[in-house]
Amino acid sequence: MPYKILDKARLNSVTSKIVIEAPYIARNARPGQFVVIHIDEKGERIPLTINDSNPKDGAITIIFQGVGRTTCRLAALKKGGFVQDVLGPLGKAADFGRAGRVIFIAGGVGIAEILPVARYARANNNIVTAVTGARTKELLILEDEMRGASDRLFIVTDDGSRGARGVVTGPLKELLDKEAFDLAYCVGPDIMMKFACGLTKQYNLKTLVSLDANMVDATGMCATCRVKVGGEVKFTCVDGPEFDGHLIDWDEFMKRQKRFVALEKRAMEYHGHKCRMPG
């Protein structure tokens, strides 16, 4: 049974939002979990964070950037269309409960990934501070939603077109110098997470990250998503995607993330199109 796309919107030139009918997933999904989407018989299976779930409508919301062949194909689908397979909810859900003062750090499409966890933090009576960043104002997503989900929101852009000029570690460092926090939660490009974790480690602030690793089955079977955490091999799909960011071997993880880059480029060339983002 294919899964219907109930709604589709374009958030900016690279980011799309789709709402998919998946009643069982909508009912059981928790913040921090993800689904695997397989568009059709020829498609790849890719993991995408569940950004919102609505059990009443039986719908889940996915926000993603069109960067590779599969996400570009997904971005080209329209409301009323279908994807062949959706599996989930997968991975461990956020379960930090009431930690106290929690600081969220997110970059790019990572903002969509922290949003449900920030809402979870609010619902568990934490004091939520958030730092979100993007390259430009145009690429900054979910500002209103993040404002609604946090007590304080700090925004940065690389070019200063919205909020302060700079990267997320700037305001993060200022805040860490001035205030005490009990927990940090960080999602964004790998390099951003690496530096944010490097910084919070200096302040001895426990930091959770959610990894976006390449997966196939996403049920613990193939081990392609393996990552070293505290010297132990973990599977991102079933042991994660949330891990203690201070324990991750970032350099190794970032090398592993490049395993299929050359082949992905070849696939894009073979199919002869750049990522187009129709509405």
Added chain:
Amino acid sequence: MREQKPKERIRNFNEVALGLTEEEAVAEAKRCLECKRAACIGGCPVEIDIPAFIKLISEKDFQGALDKIREKNSLPAVCGRVCPQEDQCEKVCILAKKKEPINIGALERFAADWALEHKVAKYELRTPNSERRNARVAIIGSGPAGLTCAGELAKMGYGVTVFESLHSSGGVLVYGIPEFRLPKGIVESEVDYLRGLGVEIALNVLIGRTRTLDELRKAGFGAFFIGIGAGLPYFLGVEGEMLNGIYSANEFLTRVNLMKAYLFPEHDTPVKVGEKVGVIGAGNVAMDAARSARRLGADEVSIIYRRTEMEMPARIEEIERAKEEGIRFELLTNPTGFFGDADGWVREAECVRNRLGEPDSSLRRRPVPIAGSRFKMALDTVICAIGQGPNPLLPRTLPDLKLDEDGNIIVDKLGMTSIEGVFAGGDIVTGAATVIAAMGAGRRAAAAIDVYLTQQA
């Protein structure tokens, strides 16, 4: 049996063994001595009435032969291809003592393929009794154990739903065994046959996550069968196994088989195979991985195995075919670490040579490293095929489910787990074994579920 020639077949993923013609099948069937006390039946884990179906083939009643097989075996086209007949029915064939045993596997395959070719699908349902029909059974996992259990229960008249987490049904038959050994169309036909029996297949459902056992109970399922297989890949646990270019056999084969990476970039899932591939292990999975790597264009593919050819767990037929396809065998060799370049790609394996010592608990002679035998082997792709264990994902969601120390599910004599009404069988109970052993377990569990539900009614 006719086969594709090695030089041709290493350039494609089409089936290697081409099957028997009608004349060949009838001639082979006529060799059968129709033993009164047929040892072959006892050699078959699901006790197919082998002499009876062979006699029907010799009489050219091919449909009759298939019906006879289907009395005991729901997946004949699969078993005819992948069963280790040489260790089972054919091993005890009386003719094996003097000359060649009857090629039972080829005949089973012939009967199944004949029906597929002639598009004959005959569904024989036993008279369902009304109490039974009210009880629904949930099968978790659509591999050989689950499909067999589903087919048996459907024939008894139960409503059966098979839940599968992947997007195709068949379990290891679709993600693990390559197209050239078991065409996916064959698996699909066998699953279609089960659908014809009334079995419902629910894909993309990970029990414990998408839906829970409790939810299914509330939805009216009265009994459960867990047949989730041995899905957790083992690694050697040596230095450098996180390097790029090192795959678990599960990953490599799933990319190639389920995701059809051999059709990349027409299909989107990539698999990267270098020039020098090392496959660690020497079971059927290792042979499948090595032969797939060869077909994907690797110049040199080596099976790296710590013991000798004698101890290799793979079927002899598969070892022979691998040799014909130019697979090298580095025997009595054990990798002790992997080393890579600055970008994190594997470049070489460090290995030791072994000699064989005293037999271990598996009754095979234990490999003992030879002092000072350390050497380097250049490799740019490594596939680890040293076995699989139980995937803990579902058991973790069922705290009352008793597991043994290896994480396999503990069952009683009837196949029931520590949770009432929940049965289990196949690799998740026994540890990794064969397709036919899993089917035997599925079949026995179906009988036990029938007894259980009849008592409950």
